[in-house]
Amino acid sequence: MMFEVKYISRIITIAFVALLTVIPNKASATIVEGEVNSSKELQAFIMHHVSDAHSWHIWGEDSTVINADGTINVVSSSAIHIGLPIILIDNGLVNGNSDAFNQIKLAVWEKSDSNGFVLRDSLGLALENDSNYYAIGTIAGNKYILFHEKIYHFEDGLEFDEEGHISNSRPLDFSLTQNVVSMLLSVFILFALFFPVARKYKKIGVETAPNGRQNFLEIFVLFVRDEIAKPNIGEKKYVKYMPYLLTIFFFVWINNLIGLIPFFPGASNVSGNIAFTAVLAFITYLVTQFSGNKDYWKHVFLPPVPKALYPIMIPVEIIGTLTKPFALTIRLFANITAGHIVVLAFMGIIFSAKNIAWAGLSVPMGLFISVLELLVAFLQAFIFTMLSALFIGTAVEEHDHH
Amino acid sequence: MTTIPAAIGAGLAVIGAGLGIGKIGGAAMEGIARQPEAAGKIQTAMIIAAALIEGVALFGVVVSM
Numbered sequence: 246m247m248f249e250v251k252y253i254s255r256i257i258t259i260a261f262v263a264l265l266t267v268i269p270n271k272a273s274a275t276i277v278e279g280e281v282n283s284s285k286e287l288q289a290f291i292m293h294h295v296s297d298a299h300s301w302h303i304w305g306e307d308s309t310v311i312n313a314d315g316t317i318n319v320v321s322s323s324a325i326h327i328g329l330p331i332i333l334i335d336n337g338l339v340n341g342n343s344d345a346f347n348q349i350k351l352a353v354w355e356k357s358d359s360n361g362f363v364l365r366d367s368l369g370l371a372l373e374n375d376s377n378y379y380a381i382g383t384i385a386g387n388k389y390i391l392f393h394e395k396i397y398h399f400e401d402g403l404e405f406d407e408e409g410h411i412s413n414s415r416p417l418d419f420s421l422t423q424n425v426v427s428m429l430l431s432v433f434i435l436f437a438l439f440f441p442v443a444r445k446y447k448k449i450g451v452e453t454a455p456n457g458r459q460n461f462l463e464i465f466v467l468f469v470r471d472e473i474a475k476p477n478i479g480e481k482k483y484v485k486y487m488p489y490l491l492t493i494f495f496f497v498w499i500n501n502l503i504g505l506i507p508f509f510p511g512a513s514n515v516s517g518n519i520a521f522t523a524v525l526a527f528i529t530y531l532v533t534q535f536s537g538n539k540d541y542w543k544h545v546f547l548p549p550v551p552k553a554l555y556p557i558m559i560p561v562e563i564i565g566t567l568t569k570p571f572a573l574t575i576r577l578f579a580n581i582t583a584g585h586i587v588v589l590a591f592m593g594i595i596f597s598a599k600n601i602a603w604a605g606l607s608v609p610m611g612l613f614i615s616v617l618e619l620l621v622a623f624l625q626a627f628i629f630t631m632l633s634a635l636f637i638g639t640a641v642e643e644h645d646h647h
Numbered sequence: 648m649t650t651i652p653a654a655i656g657a658g659l660a661v662i663g664a665g666l667g668i669g670k671i672g673g674a675a676m677e678g679i680a681r682q683p684e685a686a687g688k689i690q691t692a693m694i695i696a697a698a699l700i701e702g703v704a705l706f707g708v709v710v711s712m
Contacts, residue, residue, distance in 0.1 A: 576702045624694070627694070628695075631695060631698075635695070
C-alpha cells in the first residue's frame with residue numbers, strides 16, 4: 246500500500262512540474278488564421294522571451310489575429326506587465342518608468358512584392374518586418390520611441406538608412422531592465438544565504454561541526470576548493486583566488502537556476518545575455534593578467550622559439566590571451582540561450598501545428614529538456630569557474646625547469 | 648535564402664562536436680573501466696576537453712545564426 250502511495254505522489258509531482266512548464270507558454274498563444282506562416286510569429290515570440298526587456302511581462306499576451314490579407318487585429322489584451330524604471334542619460338539624467346511607454350501602437354503587415362511582408366504603422370512608416378509593436382513615450386518633456394527594446398529619440402518620426410536600420414540617435418540607456426532586476430534578485434538571494442553562515446563562522450570560528458544551511462553550503466564551497474581551485478591553481482597560491490572563484494561559481498549558478506523558473510520572479514535570461522557573460526569573462530581576463538608572473542609574461546613576449554619567428558609569435562600569443570575570455574563569453578551565453586530556446590520551441594510545436602494533441606509530445610520533451618537544463622546550469626557554472634581557475638593557474642605557474 | 652546554408656553550417660559544426668565529445672566520452676569510459684580509482688581525475692579532464700570542443704561548436708552555431 247505504501248508502495249503505491251509513493252508512486253502516486255511521484256506521478257502527481259511530475260505532472261505538476263510538467264504543467265508549470267507549459268502554462269506560461271500556453272497563455273501567450275497567438276491565434277493564427279489565413280496563410281501567414283506562424284513559424285515567423287513563433288520565432289519572434291521566442292526571441293522576445295530570451296532577450297532583455299524594459300518591462301517585466303508576467304502573464305498573458307495581446308491575442309492577435311493575422312488575417313488572410315496580412316493585416317493584424319487585436320482580439321483581446323490580457324497582458325500584465327510590471328513597469329520598470331527607465332534611466333536615460335540625455336543631456337543630464339532623465340528618470341522615468343516604462344509605463345510611460347504603455348501607449349503601444351500596433352503596426353500592420355503589408356504584403357510586398359519582393360520579400361514577404363513589410364510592417365507599416367498607421368502613419369505609413371515602414372518598420373522592420375519581425376516586430377509587431379513599438380511604443381512612444383514622453384519622459385521629462387522629451388519624446389522617445391521604444392522599438393525592439395532599444396530607445397531612440399523621436400522628435401519627427403523614425404528615419405531609416407539604406408539598409409533599413411533606424412538611424413535616429415539614441416540616449417545612453419542605464420535602465421533597470423528585466424535582466425538587471427533579476428540579477429539584483431539573485432544577489433539578494435546569495436546575500437541572504439551566505440551572510441548568516443559567514444557571521445556564524447566569524448562568531449564561533451570552525452570549532453563546532455557545521456549544521457543546517459552551513460552544512461549545505463559547505464559541500465559546494467569545498468567542491469570549488471578541492472575540485473577547481475587546488476588542482477588548477479596549485480596548493481600554494483589558491484587561497485588568494487578562492488573569493489573570486491566562489492563568487493563567480495555561485496553567481497553564475499544562481500542566475501542559471503533563476504532562468505529556469507518558468508514564471509514571474511524567474512524566466513529572465515540573465516546568464517544567456519552576452520553582455521553579462523562578457524563582463525564576467527572580462528573580469529577573469531583582468532584577474533589573469535594582473536596575477537601573471539615573470540614566467541607568464543616571458544612566455545607571451547619572449548616565447549621559446551627562434552628570434553626570427555617573434556613578429557609572428559608575439560601577436561599570436563597576445564591574441565591567445567584574448568581568445569580565452571571570448572570563448573568563456575560565448576560558451577555560457579550560447580549554452581543558456583540554447584536551453585531556453587529549445588524549451589520554448591518544444592512548447593511552440595503545439596501552436597505551430599495548431600493541434601492540442603502535440604502536447605503529448607512537446608510537454609514531456611519540454612520537461613525532459615528543463616530537467617536536463619538543471620544539469621547544464623550546474624555544469625556551465627562549474628566549467629566557467631574551472632576554466633577561470635585554469636587560466637589563472639597558467640598565469641601564476643612557476644617553471645622551475647627553465 | 649541565406650537560412651539554408653546557415654542551417655547546414657550549424658549542423659556540420661554540431662556533427663563535428665558530437666563526434667569529438669563522443670570520442671572523449673568513450674575514451675574516458677575506457678579509462679575509468681581500467682582504472683576505477685582515477686575516475687574523479689578522468690572525469691574532470693573529460694569535462695574540460697568536452698567544454699573546449701563544445702565552445703568551438705557553439706562558435707559555429709552562433710556564427711550561423
